[in-house]
Amino acid sequence: LSLAAPPKEPVLMCRSNNYPKGFYCSWHLPTPTYIPNYFNISVIHGTKDMVCEKDATPKNRCHIRYLQLFSTVKYKVTLTVTNALGKNFTTLTFDEFAIVKPDPPESVVAKPVPNNPRRLEVSWQNPSSWPDPESFPLKFFLRYRPLILDQWQHVELSDGTSHTITDAYAGKEYIIQVAAKDNDIGTWSDWSVAVHATPWTEEPKHLTTEAQITETTSASTSSFMAPPTTKICDKGAMVGSGAMAVCWTAGLVVAAYSILFI
Amino acid sequence: DSWGIFTFLCAALCNLPALPALNCSEELGAGQSIQQTYDLTRYLEHQLRTLAGTYLNYLGPPFNEPDFNPPRLARAERVPSATVDLDLWRGLTDNARLAANYRAYSRLLCYLRVLDGQVGTAELRHRLAHFCASLQGLVLSIGGVMSSLGYPLPAGPAGPPAPSGAPPAPNDFLKKMDDFWLLKELQTWLWRSAKDFNRLKKKVPPAVVTLRLEARGF
Numbered sequence: 001l002s003l004a005a006p007p008k009e010p011v012l013m014c015r016s017n018n019y020p021k022g023f024y025c026s027w028h029l030p031t032p033t034y035i036p037n038y039f040n041i042s043v044i045h046g047t048k049d050m051v052c053e054k055d056a057t058p059k060n061r062c063h064i065r066y067l068q069l070f071s072t073v074k075y076k077v078t079l080t081v082t083n084a085l086g087k088n089f090t091t092l093t094f095d096e097f098a099i100v101k102p103d104p105p106e107s108v109v110a111k112p113v114p115n116n117p118r119r120l121e122v123s124w125q126n127p128s129s130w131p132d133p134e135s136f137p138l139k140f141f142l143r144y145r146p147l148i149l150d151q152w153q154h155v156e157l158s159d160g161t162s163h164t165i166t167d168a169y170a171g172k173e174y175i176i177q178v179a180a181k182d183n184d185i186g187t188w189s190d191w192s193v194a195v196h197a198t199p200w201t202e203e204p205k206h207l208t209t210e211a212q213i214t215e216t217t218s219a220s221t222s223s224f225m226a227p228p229t230t231k232i233c234d235k236g237a238m239v240g241s242g243a244m245a246v247c248w249t250a251g252l253v254v255a256a257y258s259i260l261f262i
Numbered sequence: 263d264s265w266g267i268f269t270f271l272c273a274a275l276c277n278l279p280a281l282p283a284l285n286c287s288e289e290l291g292a293g294q295s296i297q298q299t300y301d302l303t304r305y306l307e308h309q310l311r312t313l314a315g316t317y318l319n320y321l322g323p324p325f326n327e328p329d330f331n332p333p334r335l336a337r338a339e340r341v342p343s344a345t346v347d348l349d350l351w352r353g354l355t356d357n358a359r360l361a362a363n364y365r366a367y368s369r370l371l372c373y374l375r376v377l378d379g380q381v382g383t384a385e386l387r388h389r390l391a392h393f394c395a396s397l398q399g400l401v402l403s404i405g406g407v408m409s410s411l412g413y414p415l416p417a418g419p420a421g422p423p424a425p426s427g428a429p430p431a432p433n434d435f436l437k438k439m440d441d442f443w444l445l446k447e448l449q450t451w452l453w454r455s456a457k458d459f460n461r462l463k464k465k466v467p468p469a470v471v472t473l474r475l476e477a478r479g480f
Binding site: 020047059067068069071072073074076093184185 | 331333346350447453
């Protein structure tokens with residue numbers, strides 16, 4: 001049996017992920033009251049009262065359009081929550097620039113680079129919520145590490161939406177993330193969705209070694225045991241369309257050895 | 263007559279920003295100058311953070327409180343405000359954009375120099391002097407960009423800032439308020455300038471620099 005309660009001080013957050021269009025505020029109660037609550041939000045800019053338009057979804061969120069840019073006067077947001085048993089409120093005061101935080105970069109893709117066992121090519125896109133990257137460019141922060149290690153490596157990039165990692169450990173699977181920030185103001189976005197990638201690895205050398213071992217261990221009969229080519233080609237670590245080409249090359253090498261022993 | 267002294271001080275100190283553009287910025291080309299000006303605004307913004315912190319502490323509470331959000335008093339605007347309607351800002355011509363920055367920083371420099379003569383502690387005087395020197399560099403840099411693009415420099419504040427300029431504050435608290443708003447305007451202008459110069463960077467292609475280098479037989 002839960003007891004109805006008056007509201008505790010609500011939690012309020014305001015953020016501009018679409019600078020310079022405007023900002024949004026979202027809120028929630030830290031503990032449930034078990035009865036309906038009514039929220040009222042007011043925004044004051046200097047002497048002006050502004051209307052924060054409630055969003056359909058998610059609930060408990062509203063947005064405001066900036067009328068002016070580069071304001072010296074702070075914004076004061078007050079959230080009041082009321083229910084049958086009581087009332088509570090909280091206030092946030094901030095400068096236009098302080099709440100700028102973009103959404104994370106989108107469509108992060110990481111690919112191995114053919115014939116380069118220590119490289120990974122990473123590319124991404126500006127968050128779609130950022131309205132004007134031409135006039136308000138974003139800078140990016142890339143972090144990457146092999147799955148087997150805990151230490152991240154970081155690169156900060158002041159322009160462009162791609163980067164080539166050149167110091168990856170050969171053959172190791174990597175986890176990669178990107179974050180964004182307005183070039184001059186505000187804070188970094190959250191990290192993007194993580195992507196995994198393994199640098200290109202060279203297969204044929206491995207296959208030649210196996211063929212030589214089979215040659216020496218088998219009895220000096222006319223029959224020649226073909227090394228298990230299928231097994232090598234099915235190896236999980238192989239990435240990209242290079243795998244098919246390597247399988248064919250392996251087949252040719254085996255054929256060449258077979259001819260030598262007939 | 264304190265108003266007369268103020269006027270005289272400004273007239274004496276404000277003739278400096280009206281220097282003609284330096285030859286070296288023309289050689290570099292507009293593209294490079296815009297980048298340098300952008301870098302300067304970022305450097306100044308960084309410097310201002312330290313300076314403002316020290317100065318506001320010197321002024322004491324409530325000026326050094328992070329939530330301090332006073333109403334703008336009905337005293338005449340001394341410095342052109344960085345605040346602007348979004349569409350208006352977007353639509354500014356390169357000339358207008360540069361001129362707005364040039365005028366604002368010339369005025370701000372003037373007021374800061376007056377401040378420099380009045381502050382109490384040696385540390386503050388040192389910091390202010392250093393900042394003023396950097397700000398002077400910014401004004402000259404903007405002037406250089408304007409000249410290399412063929413724009414005339416706006417008439418500098420040769421005399422006291424606008425006849426409608428505010429009379430000196432009648433009491434100590436209001437004087438501190440003036441100082442608070444001066445620093446606020448300066449901070450906002452530096453944030454705005456970063457965006458102004460970003461826009462200008464896009465419009466002046468680096469090809470301008472390349473052409474000049476080729477002309478010199480590189």
